[in-house]
Amino acid sequence: MSVNKEVKRITTNTLLRMKEAGEKISMITAYDFSFAKIFDAAGIDVILVGDSASNVMAGHETTLPITLEQMIYHAQSVIRGIDRCLVVVDMPFGYYQSNSDIALASAIRIMKETGGHSVKMEGGKEVLDSIKRIVSAGIPVMGHLGLTPQSIYKFGTYTVRAKEEEEANKLRADAKLLEKAGCFGIVLEKIPAALAKEVSESISIPTIGIGAGNYCDGQVLVMHDMLGINTEFKPRFLRQYLNIHDLATNAVMQYIKDVKSRDFPNEHEQY
Numbered sequence: 001m002s003v004n005k006e007v008k009r010i011t012t013n014t015l016l017r018m019k020e021a022g023e024k025i026s027m028i029t030a031y032d033f034s035f036a037k038i039f040d041a042a043g044i045d046v047i048l049v050g051d052s053a054s055n056v057m058a059g060h061e062t063t064l065p066i067t068l069e070q071m072i073y074h075a076q077s078v079i080r081g082i083d084r085c086l087v088v089v090d091m092p093f094g095y096y097q098s099n100s101d102i103a104l105a106s107a108i109r110i111m112k113e114t115g116g117h118s119v120k121m122e123g124g125k126e127v128l129d130s131i132k133r134i135v136s137a138g139i140p141v142m143g144h145l146g147l148t149p150q151s152i153y154k155f156g157t158y159t160v161r162a163k164e165e166e167e168a169n170k171l172r173a174d175a176k177l178l179e180k181a182g183c184f185g186i187v188l189e190k191i192p193a194a195l196a197k198e199v200s201e202s203i204s205i206p207t208i209g210i211g212a213g214n215y216c217d218g219q220v221l222v223m224h225d226m227l228g229i230n231t232e233f234k235p236r237f238l239r240q241y242l243n244i245h246d247l248a249t250n251a252v253m254q255y256i257k258d259v260k261s262r263d264f265p266n267e268h269e270q271y
């Protein structure tokens with residue numbers, strides 16, 4: 001019997017038990033009620049209300065512009081759609097980096113106003129004080145290391161991180177710090193698979209990989225990428241399970257044709 005099937009609701013403890021049992025954790029992003037409902041009913045373990053909403057929902061080039069209010073709106077919509085999975089809400093850029101008072105206030109707003117179950121924050125040592133205060137307030141925190149998109153202007157590129165020893169050592173140390181600070185999991189984004197394996201084996205909390213190979217304790221993908229809504233983004237790590245872009249285009253083209261030709265609505269589709 002899988003740990004996932006034993007529980008009525010997935011909690012942060014369930015994820016820890018899944019890691020201990022060697023059961024992989026499935027995580028996907030969602031930003032609205034309808035998709036959250038589909039993913040939850042399909043049996044997903046974790047929904048991430050990612051700040052990738054800034055890209056895929058709002059059309060921005062980076063995740064930096066999204067506001068706390070916008071994240072709260074998306075998280076509220078997701079929460080209305082789910083019964084069982086754990087919901088992690090991204091803390092947006094600018095609402096936790098400056099000091100731990102602001103970070104704690106942002107996390108409290110997310111928890112109070114959305115009904116979300118936890119928050120996610122990018123970074124290691126730099127944001128450790130904030131993480132500790134948020135955890136002390138009883139709010140579960142997921143870390144995020146490797147390619148942290150909120151720092152894209154520092155990196156200058158979306159290429160694989162921690163290939164050099166110095167950056168890999170910092171990541172190893174940061175993972176330990178996040179574990180010690182009480183994080184319940186860590187997203188590892190776009191780092192070498194061997195490093196992700198080593199980090200996953202060196203800490204007791206689950207790692208969730210995106211472009212970090214098969215040895216992480218779980219995997220996360222952005223829904224628009226894996227469902228083929230956004231077909232322009234084709235990194236090597238992405239497996240596209242559907243092509244909604246083409247399906248939706250064909251459906252809408254057919255609808256337009258039917259309206260123009262007066263085929264729609266027919267006598268059965270009217271009152």
Ligand code: KIV
Nearest residue numbers: 029050051052187220
């Ligand atoms: O915002 C997001 O979608 C994320 C994932 C890429 C992990 O942080």
